[in-house]
Amino acid sequence: MKDLQELQNIILQAVKDLKYPSQPPDLYEPISYILSLGGKRLRPALVLMACDAFGGDVKKAVKAALAIEVFHNFTLMHDDIMDKAPLRRGQVTVHERWNQNVAILAGDAMMVEANKLMLQVPDAILRQVMDIFNDTAAGVCEGQQFDMSFESRDRVSADEYINMIRLKTAILLGGALKIGALIGGASTKDADLIYTFGEQLGIAFQLQDDILDVYGDPDKFGKQVGGDILSNKKTYLLIKALESAREGDAAGLQQWLDNISADPQQKVAAVTAIYNNLQIREQAEQAMQAYATKAFAAFDSIDLPNANKQYLRGFADSLLVREY
Amino acid sequence: MKDLQELQNIILQAVKDLKYPSQPPDLYEPISYILSLGGKRLRPALVLMACDAFGGDVKKAVKAALAIEVFHNFTLMHDDIMDKAPLRRGQVTVHERWNQNVAILAGDAMMVEANKLMLQVPDAILRQVMDIFNDTAAGVCEGQQFDMSFESRDRVSADEYINMIRLKTAILLGGALKIGALIGGASTKDADLIYTFGEQLGIAFQLQDDILDVYGDPDKFGKQVGGDILSNKKTYLLIKALESAREGDAAGLQQWLDNISADPQQKVAAVTAIYNNLQIREQAEQAMQAYATKAFAAFDSIDLPNANKQYLRGFADSLLVREY
Numbered sequence: 001m002k003d004l005q006e007l008q009n010i011i012l013q014a015v016k017d018l019k020y021p022s023q024p025p026d027l028y029e030p031i032s033y034i035l036s037l038g039g040k041r042l043r044p045a046l047v048l049m050a051c052d053a054f055g056g057d058v059k060k061a062v063k064a065a066l067a068i069e070v071f072h073n074f075t076l077m078h079d080d081i082m083d084k085a086p087l088r089r090g091q092v093t094v095h096e097r098w099n100q101n102v103a104i105l106a107g108d109a110m111m112v113e114a115n116k117l118m119l120q121v122p123d124a125i126l127r128q129v130m131d132i133f134n135d136t137a138a139g140v141c142e143g144q145q146f147d148m149s150f151e152s153r154d155r156v157s158a159d160e161y162i163n164m165i166r167l168k169t170a171i172l173l174g175g176a177l178k179i180g181a182l183i184g185g186a187s188t189k190d191a192d193l194i195y196t197f198g199e200q201l202g203i204a205f206q207l208q209d210d211i212l213d214v215y216g217d218p219d220k221f222g223k224q225v226g227g228d229i230l231s232n233k234k235t236y237l238l239i240k241a242l243e244s245a246r247e248g249d250a251a252g253l254q255q256w257l258d259n260i261s262a263d264p265q266q267k268v269a270a271v272t273a274i275y276n277n278l279q280i281r282e283q284a285e286q287a288m289q290a291y292a293t294k295a296f297a298a299f300d301s302i303d304l305p306n307a308n309k310q311y312l313r314g315f316a317d318s319l320l321v322r323e324y
Numbered sequence: 325m326k327d328l329q330e331l332q333n334i335i336l337q338a339v340k341d342l343k344y345p346s347q348p349p350d351l352y353e354p355i356s357y358i359l360s361l362g363g364k365r366l367r368p369a370l371v372l373m374a375c376d377a378f379g380g381d382v383k384k385a386v387k388a389a390l391a392i393e394v395f396h397n398f399t400l401m402h403d404d405i406m407d408k409a410p411l412r413r414g415q416v417t418v419h420e421r422w423n424q425n426v427a428i429l430a431g432d433a434m435m436v437e438a439n440k441l442m443l444q445v446p447d448a449i450l451r452q453v454m455d456i457f458n459d460t461a462a463g464v465c466e467g468q469q470f471d472m473s474f475e476s477r478d479r480v481s482a483d484e485y486i487n488m489i490r491l492k493t494a495i496l497l498g499g500a501l502k503i504g505a506l507i508g509g510a511s512t513k514d515a516d517l518i519y520t521f522g523e524q525l526g527i528a529f530q531l532q533d534d535i536l537d538v539y540g541d542p543d544k545f546g547k548q549v550g551g552d553i554l555s556n557k558k559t560y561l562l563i564k565a566l567e568s569a570r571e572g573d574a575a576g577l578q579q580w581l582d583n584i585s586a587d588p589q590q591k592v593a594a595v596t597a598i599y600n601n602l603q604i605r606e607q608a609e610q611a612m613q614a615y616a617t618k619a620f621a622a623f624d625s626i627d628l629p630n631a632n633k634q635y636l637r638g639f640a641d642s643l644l645v646r647e648y
Contacts, residue, residue: 027469078432082425101406101472104428108402109465111435116458119451126450127443134440141433145351148425 002052003311007045014062015041015069020113030094030106031113034073037089043172044069047180049315050194053308056184060122064129064183067117068176071133074110075140077103082148111137118179125182132182132195136175143168155242156234158287162203170202177312193298197316200295205319207288210235214272215281226268232257236287237280241271249274292320326376327635331369338386339365339393344437354418354430355437358397361413367496368393371504373639374518377632380508384446388453388507391441392500395457398434399464401427406472435461442503449506456506456519460499467492479566480558482611486527494526501636517622521640524619529643531612534559538596539605550592556581560611561604565595573598616644 002010015035020028044065051061079085080093081103087093095103121129146164150156174195181191213228214237228235245253253274256267275281295316302309326334339359344352368389375385403409404417405427411417419427445453470488474480498519505515537552538561552559569577577598580591599605619640626633 021466024466024469024473026473027466078428081428102469104402104405105465105469105472108431108435109462111432112458112461112465115439115454116462119454119458123451127447130439130443130454134436134443137436138433138440141429141436142345142348142351145348145426145429148429149348149350 001308001311002048002058004045004049004315007048007052007058008041010048010058010062011041011044011065011069014066018066018070026098026102027106027109030077030098030102031070031110033097034077034088034094035070037091039089041069043072043176046173046176046198046315047183049312050177050180050186051184052180053304053312054181054184054186054190055308056180061180061183063117063120064179065176067114067133068172068179070110070117071114071137072172074107074114075144077107077110079144081107082144121179121183129179129182132175132178136171139167139171143171150234156239158236158239158243161234161236161239162287165206166199166203169206170199173202174198187303190302190304193302196298197295197302197312200291200298201316201319204288204291204295207236207284207291208320210237211281211284211288213237214268214275226264226272229268229271230264236284237275240283241275241278241280244278244280245274249277288320325632325635326372326382328369328373328639331372331376331382332365334372334382334386335365335368335389335393338390342390342394350422350426351430351433354401354422354426355394355434357421358401358412358418359394361415363413365393367396367500370497370500370522370639371507373636374501374504374510375508376504377628377636378505378508378510378514379632380504385504385507387441387444388503389500391438391457392496392503394434394441395438395461396496398431398438399468401431401434403468405431406468445503445507453503453506456499456502460495463491463495467495474558480563482560482563482567485558485560485563486611489530490523490527493530494523497526498522511627514626514628517626520622521619521626521636524615524622525640525643528612528615528619531560531608531615532644534561535605535608535612537561538599550588550596553592553595554588560608561599564607565599565602565604568602568604569598573601612644 018032018035020031022028047065047068048058048061052058076088077094080088081095081100085093086096093103094106098106115133118129118133119126143164143166146160147168150161150164174197177198178191178195181194186194210228213235214226216225218225227233228238232238241249241253253271256262256271256274259267299309299313299316342356342359344355346352371389371392372382372385376382400412401418404412405419405424409417410420417427418430422430439457442453442457443450467488467490470484471492474485474488498521501522502515502519505518510518534552537559538550540549542549551557552562556562565573565577577595580586580595580598583591623633623637623640
C-alpha cells in the first residue's frame with residue numbers, strides 16, 4: 001500500500017510528463033499553465049489510492065487519475081471565467097493572462113483531453129468507467145449551474161443546498177474513487193460502496209468548510225474568517241439561520257444582508273452572534289457528522305482487510321479533523 | 325438506400341425525442357433551445373448515409389448521429405460567445421437570451437451529452453469510434469483557435485489557412501462519415517477512405533464558400549455578396565491576393581484594408597477588381613477543384629457497388645455545384 005504523499009508524487013511526475021502539441025500555442029499553453037499551478041492533487045491521488053487498496057497496480061491507474069485532474073482543472077478554468085476570478089492558486093487566471101475566448105476554448109480542449117486519457121482504461125471496464133466519468137461530469141455541470149442560480153435567489157432550502165454541494169464537489173470524489181477501485185479489480189458492489197464513501201465524505205467536508213469560515217482558527221484556516229458572511233454567501237449556516245430566525249434575529253439578519261456598506265468586522269461579529277443565538281453551529285456540525293457517519297458506514301462495508309483500507313481511512317480522517 | 329431527405333427526417337425526429345432533465349432549467353433549456361433552431365442536420369445525416377451505404381441499419385446509427393449534432397451545436401454555442409454573435413439561424417443566441425455564463429456551462433454539458441450518446445455504439449467498435457470522435461473534437465478546437473488567432477495577424481499563408489478550415493470544418497464531415505461507416509460494418513480501409521472523402525470535400529466546400537462571397541449570384545447565395553471583403557476576412561482569396569499583388573495592386577489592396585470608413589459598394593468593387601486583375605478567382609477555383617478531385621478519388625476507391633454510393637455522390641455533387 002502506498003501513502004498519500006507517495007501517490008501525490010506519482011501524480012506530480014505524471015502531470016509534468018503530459019505533453020501537448022506546440023500548435024496552436026493559445027490552445028495548449030493555457031492547459032499546461034493551469035496544470036502547472038499546483039494544488040494538492042487529491043482527486044487524482046484518490047484514483048490511485050482506491051486502485052491500490054483493491055490490490056491493483058497503481059501504474060495502470062495513472063492515466064485515469066490524470067483524466068480526473070485534467071477534468072477538474074477544466075472546470076476550474078471555466079468557473080474562473082464565470083466568477084470573474086483574477087487569481088487561481090495565487091497566480092493569474094487563464095482568462096486574465098490570455099483572454100476570455102482563450103479560456104473558453106482551452107477549457108473545451110481540456111475536456112476532450114480528459115476523455116482521451118480516461119479512454120485508456122482496459123476494454124473490460126471501458127464502458128463502465130466512461131459511464132461513471134460522464135455521469136460525474138454532467139453532475140458537476142449541474143452543481144455549478146445550481147450554485148450560480150442560488151446567488152440570485154432570495155431563499156434556498158437546506159436540501160437544495162446539500163444537493164448542490166453534492167453535485168458540484170462531492171460526486172467527483174466518489175467518481176474518482178470508484179474508477180480507481182474498478183481499475184484495481186473491485187466488484188461492482190464494492191465500487192458502489194466506495195463511491196458512496198467519497199460522495200458523503202465530500203458533503204461532510206463541504207459543510208465543515210462552511211463552519212470553518214465562521215468558527216475556524218484564522219491561523220489554521222487558509223482563508224479569511226467571515227469571508228462567506230461578508231459576501232452574503234448562501235452557506236449551510238446562513239440557510240439554516242434564515243430558516244429558523246424569528247422576529248428580532250430575522251430582522252437583524254436581514255438588515256445585515258441588505259447592508260452593503262457595513263463595517264466588515266461589525267458585520268461578521270453581528271451575524272456570528274445571531275448564528276450563536278440560533279445554535280447554527282451545532283446544527284451544522286450535526287449535519288456534517290451525519291454525512292460523515294454515512295460515509296464511514298459505506299466504507300466499513302467494503303470487503304477489504306483493514307490493512308488495505310488504512311490510507312483511505314487516514315485520508316478521510318485528515319479531511320475532517322481540521323482544527324476549529 | 326435512403327436519400328438525404330429521408331435521413332434528415334429521421335434526425336429531425338430523433339432530435340425532437342431527445343429529453344433532458346428539468347433541473348437545473350438554466351443548464352438544460354439552452355440545450356433544447358439551440359437544438360430546436362433547425363439547420364440542415366447535414367452532419368448527422370452523413371453518419372446515417374455512410375452507415376446505410378455499407379449496408380448497416382440506420383436505426384443503429386441514430387445515437388451516434390445525434391452525438392455529432394449535439395457536439396456541433398456545442399461548438400456553435402461557444403463560438404457564438406467568442407464571436408459576440410447576436411443571432412444564430414435567425415434566432416437570438418444562447419448567451420444573449422440567457423447570459424454568457426449559462427452559454428459556457430450549457431455548452432460544457434452538451435459536450436458531456438455528446439459523449440454519452442456516442443458511447444452507445446456497440447462494444448466491438450467502441451474504442452475506435454471514441455478515438456475518432458475525440459481526435460475530431462480536439463481538431464475542431466484547434467481549428468477555432470487558429471481562426472481566432474489569424475484575425476489579429478497581418479499575414480497568414482495559404483497552407484495555414486487550408487489547415488485551419490480543414491480542422492475547423494472539414495474533419496467533422498470526415499469523422500461523421502467514418503463513424504457511420506464503422507457502425508455500418510465498413511473495413512478500416514474503407515472507413516479511412518470515406519474520412520478522406522469527407523475531409524477533402526469539406527475543404528473544397530469551404531473554398532467554394534470563399535469564392536461565392538465575392539462572385540456568387542446574390543439571389544442564390546444566402547449571404548450578402550462581399551461580406552468577407554467588407555470585414556477584411558482573411559479568406560483564401562484575400563490571402564492569395566496579398567501573396568501575389570505587386571506595386572499598384574499591393575498598395576491599393578492595403579489601402580482598402582486600412583480604410584475602415586470606406587463606402588461598402590466602392591470597397592467591394594475595388595477589391596474585386598484587384599482580385600480580377602490578379603486572377604484570384606481562377607486560382608481559388610483551381611485549388612477547390614484539386615481538393616474535390618482528391619475527395620472523389622478517395623470516394624471511388626471505396627469498395628462498394630455504385631448503387632450503394634449514389635446518395636453520397638449526389639450529396640457531394642449538390643454541395644459543390646452551387647450557382648455562381
